[in-house]
Amino acid sequence: MPTRPAAAASSASSGPPEPTGDRPRILAVTADPGITELLARTLEWSGYRVTAERSGADGMLRLSQNHFDLVIWDATLPDLAAFARGRRGAPADRPPLLFLAEWDSLQRLAPELHPGTEDYVTKPVRIAEVLARTRVLLRDRTPERDEGVPRYGDLVLDDAACRARRGDRALGLTPAEYRLLRHLMANAGRVLSKEQISRHVWGEFRAQHSIEKLVGRLRHKVDPDAGRAEPVLIHTHRGFGYRLGGSDR
Secondary structure, eight states, X not given: OOOOOHHHHHHXXXXXXXXXXXXXXEEEEOSOHHXXXXXXXXHHHTTOEXXXXXXXXXXXXXXXXXXXXXXXXXXXXXXXXXXXXXXXXXXXXXXXXXXXXXXXXXXXXXXXOOTTTEEEEESSOOXXXXXXXXXXXXXTTSOOOGGGSOEETTEEEETTTTEEEETTEEOOOXXXXXXXXXXXXXXXXXXXXXXXXXXXHHSSOXXXXXXXXXXXXXXXXXXXXXXXXXXXXXXXXXXXXXXXXXXXX
């Protein structure tokens, strides 16, 4: 089984245990440490085994030495042309590919993609979109399994449809609310700062009151009966940020 580099391993140290069994293996090659950590943590939490590299050369070396079921590749890496040349073998021998691409590069990138085996998401990266595209690309290569369904207690997400429910109750989230809840679930038990939340939800820094309003709207939908019919899941840590968890602390 391929080993993860120190950065990816340390990011997952407080997350889920190392997956075992026949779960799909994903190679994520990105230049941004923040995206690397987000992908590694969230994909592993969703039931995949992840190996992360931060340069195209290291990614190509890792790909030549190990089997992967999917490759996520940062299209802004300078090694893209060499990587494309290395993928000219028989399609059956190549894992599916998901590019992380800048919007202004799509005119060049999109015509070269092979439908069904190659796809892209645009930056800033939306993790729900990455997970949805990942499942589509792996659909014909891996069996359906419940382990990949994001859940925390009775809180369940459907990344393909970008819908959420708590028990039998549909939450009816906006795109920003869904991204926030997905990020909180991927980091369940950890306190996320307003800056971290802002960067993930909008791809840029927003004023504190914008984040507070967004959290308030999400909390109203997730915890409408807080302390009565349902346990509180979204907690405020004043001066630090917000956390998803089963009890306050």
